[in-house]
Amino acid sequence: MPFPTKKLRVYPNPFTYIDHFGRPAGRLPFDGYEHSQTPGAVGASITDVVLTQSAMFMRVAGRDLEVNPPQHDHRITYSKDAVEIPNTAYYRDALKRLDLVAADKDTALEAGIKFEDPSKVLAAYKAEAVAKFNAETAEDAYARFGSVEPLYTPSNQPTVQAPAKNESSKGDK
Amino acid sequence: MAIVIPGFVDSDKVPGAVIETVYGRGKQSLGANPVLLVVTGNKLTAGTAVADQDINQVFSENDADTLYGAGSEIAMQCYAALQFPGVALFGAPVAEATSSPVSATLTLTVGGTWSTSGTVLIRLAGKAIAVAVGSSDPINTVATNIANAINGVQRLPMSASPASAVVTVSVLSKGTRGNDYVCAKDLSSAPAGLTLTLAGGSVLTGGVTPFSGGAGADSVATVLGLLTTQIWDYQAWAQNDATNAGLIKAQLESQAGPLLQHPGFAVFGKNRSTSTSISFAQTTLNEQLACVAHMTNGETHPCQMAAQLASLFATTVGANPNTRYINAVMPTVAPHSQRADIPGRSTLNALLNAGVTPFTTVNGVVQVVDAIQSHCLNGSSPDYRTYHVGDVFVPIRVSKELGQQWSIFSAANPYAGPDPSDGQQPAPQGTATPSLWVAEGTALLKQFEGLNWLQDVDANPMIAEWNTTSKRIMSAVPNIVRAQNIQAGISVRQTAAS
Numbered sequence: 001m002p003f004p005t006k007k008l009r010v011y012p013n014p015f016t017y018i019d020h021f022g023r024p025a026g027r028l029p030f031d032g033y034e035h036s037q038t039p040g041a042v043g044a045s046i047t048d049v050v051l052t053q054s055a056m057f058m059r060v061a062g063r064d065l066e067v068n069p070p071q072h073d074h075r076i077t078y079s080k081d082a083v084e085i086p087n088t089a090y091y092r093d094a095l096k097r098l099d100l101v102a103a104d105k106d107t108a109l110e111a112g113i114k115f116e117d118p119s120k121v122l123a124a125y126k127a128e129a130v131a132k133f134n135a136e137t138a139e140d141a142y143a144r145f146g147s148v149e150p151l152y153t154p155s156n157q158p159t160v161q162a163p164a165k166n167e168s169s170k171g172d173k
Numbered sequence: 174m175a176i177v178i179p180g181f182v183d184s185d186k187v188p189g190a191v192i193e194t195v196y197g198r199g200k201q202s203l204g205a206n207p208v209l210l211v212v213t214g215n216k217l218t219a220g221t222a223v224a225d226q227d228i229n230q231v232f233s234e235n236d237a238d239t240l241y242g243a244g245s246e247i248a249m250q251c252y253a254a255l256q257f258p259g260v261a262l263f264g265a266p267v268a269e270a271t272s273s274p275v276s277a278t279l280t281l282t283v284g285g286t287w288s289t290s291g292t293v294l295i296r297l298a299g300k301a302i303a304v305a306v307g308s309s310d311p312i313n314t315v316a317t318n319i320a321n322a323i324n325g326v327q328r329l330p331m332s333a334s335p336a337s338a339v340v341t342v343s344v345l346s347k348g349t350r351g352n353d354y355v356c357a358k359d360l361s362s363a364p365a366g367l368t369l370t371l372a373g374g375s376v377l378t379g380g381v382t383p384f385s386g387g388a389g390a391d392s393v394a395t396v397l398g399l400l401t402t403q404i405w406d407y408q409a410w411a412q413n414d415a416t417n418a419g420l421i422k423a424q425l426e427s428q429a430g431p432l433l434q435h436p437g438f439a440v441f442g443k444n445r446s447t448s449t450s451i452s453f454a455q456t457t458l459n460e461q462l463a464c465v466a467h468m469t470n471g472e473t474h475p476c477q478m479a480a481q482l483a484s485l486f487a488t489t490v491g492a493n494p495n496t497r498y499i500n501a502v503m504p505t506v507a508p509h510s511q512r513a514d515i516p517g518r519s520t521l522n523a524l525l526n527a528g529v530t531p532f533t534t535v536n537g538v539v540q541v542v543d544a545i546q547s548h549c550l551n552g553s554s555p556d557y558r559t560y561h562v563g564d565v566f567v568p569i570r571v572s573k574e575l576g577q578q579w580s581i582f583s584a585a586n587p588y589a590g591p592d593p594s595d596g597q598q599p600a601p602q603g604t605a606t607p608s609l610w611v612a613e614g615t616a617l618l619k620q621f622e623g624l625n626w627l628q629d630v631d632a633n634p635m636i637a638e639w640n641t642t643s644k645r646i647m648s649a650v651p652n653i654v655r656a657q658n659i660q661a662g663i664s665v666r667q668t669a670a671s
Contacts, residue, residue, distance in 0.1 A: 068426070071459075074550070
């Protein structure tokens with residue numbers, strides 16, 4: 001009988017990346033081998049897809065050929081609650097690098113890191129990320145973009161998966 | 174088509190052959206054309222080039238030093254790019270941030286007591302620096318020697334100044350990207366009792382410490398304007414922040430359009446967390462004409478990673494735009510110093526599914542795991558119709574080759590018209606028709622199929638039609654890029670003897 005493996009409880013860290021519109025957009029893809037082979041990220045989903053530029057087609061000899069793909073703007077929604085994931089090396093590394101934040105002491109212990117209040121860890125990370133964004137963009141750039149906060153799902157609700165593209169894409173595929 | 178030799182007129186009756194030799198006829202091999210690489214980091218005031226204005230060809234490291242100042246960000250890119258012989262390298266320095274840019278810094282503080290001699294090893298920008306320590310050296314002397322050793326390294330992108338026990342190391346090029354440099358120490362050969370404390374940004378794996386305090390945002394806007402005048406096949410951008418990347422992406426797309434025909438390919442570098450690189454590639458870029466090189470906690474600056482990878486592309490696509498880059502060696506990118514930072518299979522899979530080109534360390538050498546472009550999403554759905562960089566490089570090459578073929582075809586056929594209908598007379602000689610052009614283009618495509626650039630040409634034929642409104646031939650050329658031999662499944666099954 002295999003030893004039971006402890007699960008990890010983690011929060012996503014939206015501030016590992018702030019995008020070109022000043023929006024937190026960080027996300028860590030699933031462990032494709034030991035967790036989920038479906039595309040997606042831990043506690044984060046693309047929930048809003050807006051078509052910003054239609055695909056360019058060329059009609060020649062009765063055939064439509066896509067010349068350029070469409071361009072989309074993506075918004076990410078994060079889980080407000082801790083997410084339970086398998087205890088894998090990939091996720092433990094992510095916890096060490098703060099790509100994910102440990103939600104409890106057991107998880108921190110499994111990852112070999114010191115447990116700290118997740119809200120404080122996220123706040124500190126955010127402060128550093130915003131400072132970096134301002135430094136490489138412009139003074140107070142984050143504020144000028146509206147100090148955009150991450151979109152969170154309501155508590156106890158699963159992270160919303162993006163609907164099928166025909167339903168959600170505000171434009172063509 | 175009449176053959177005319179100028180001067181050999183009908184009235185010339187002198188026996189014998191009149192021979193003219195004309196050079197440079199026929200189709201030129203585009204593979205022999207130089208593929209241009211441009212790098213865009215900041216320069217120092219010591220360099221002679223003018224930022225946001227000049228685009229200079231760089232033939233050597235000395236050229237880079239003269240034009241941009243030794244150790245400047247753009248000079249560091251040049252050193253990295255010049256590792257591949259034959260690269261046609263140009264520098265287009267972006268001006269440093271105008272509003273009070275600040276150099277990133279890091280301090281090393283010497284402490285403790287010791288009674289034996291030894292060696293302190295530090296690594297800055299991936300370069301190892303050894304400092305001898307005498308058994309009776311005072312702390313301040315050690316600090317001074319460390320600073321002297323740092324300043325003695327040729328073409329290091331930073332300088333050091335000692336003050337008592339503290340050595341402050343400052344990145345030469347000012348701005349926020351200086352924070353991407355790191356410092357590591359190795360005291361295994363140092364005298365027992367000597368301590369060396371690194372202070373900078375948030376400590377990475379194994380105590381490796383990044384620089385901090387670098388501030389100031391430069392803008393690529395002016396240089397982007399300069400690059401619109403011609404094709405810059407490869408662009409290694411030092412500017413890897415979201416705002417500049419958004420501008421670069423927009424320009425790549427507009428310049429690659431059919432009316433401008435300036436297809437360029439941008440290469441960016443990232444050396445921090447997996448999550449940051451993935452989000453950058455997917456959210457800000459998601460672009461076929463761009464690639465993001467990533468090395469978790471890499472000690473070589475991202476601008477150099479980008480320059481070296483772009484140089485590899487630039488020096489290989491001429492001969493074969495469908496080159497396979499798996500395990501390609503990055504000769505001067507410093508290997509991972511921390512085993513924990515070498516990406517595992519799950520991390521590699523996550524990166525490759527998210528449009529990121531990972532670097533890894535194998536036997537102390539940095540290799541490209543696989544070179545892919547950054548487009549990986551269509552809306553919220555994964556989209557890998559374009560995956561390897563070859564899927565981008567081949568169509569670009571085919572379009573250039575067809576463009577050149579068209580010039581020859583057009584010269585030989587100065588007139589154009591529709592294909593004659595059944596029963597009609599064939600088009601007169603010198604008149605291009607859709608089917609003639611398809612035959613010409615298909616012959617070329619079959620050549621490329623033979624070179625392993627394309628596959629399934631017959632099943633995906635070139636098509637053309639006569640546009641009656643604009644009186645021109647319109648054609649479309651599907652390109653199925655030949656699949657590369659990247660993966661295999663092998664099941665070895667021990668079987669009991671019967």
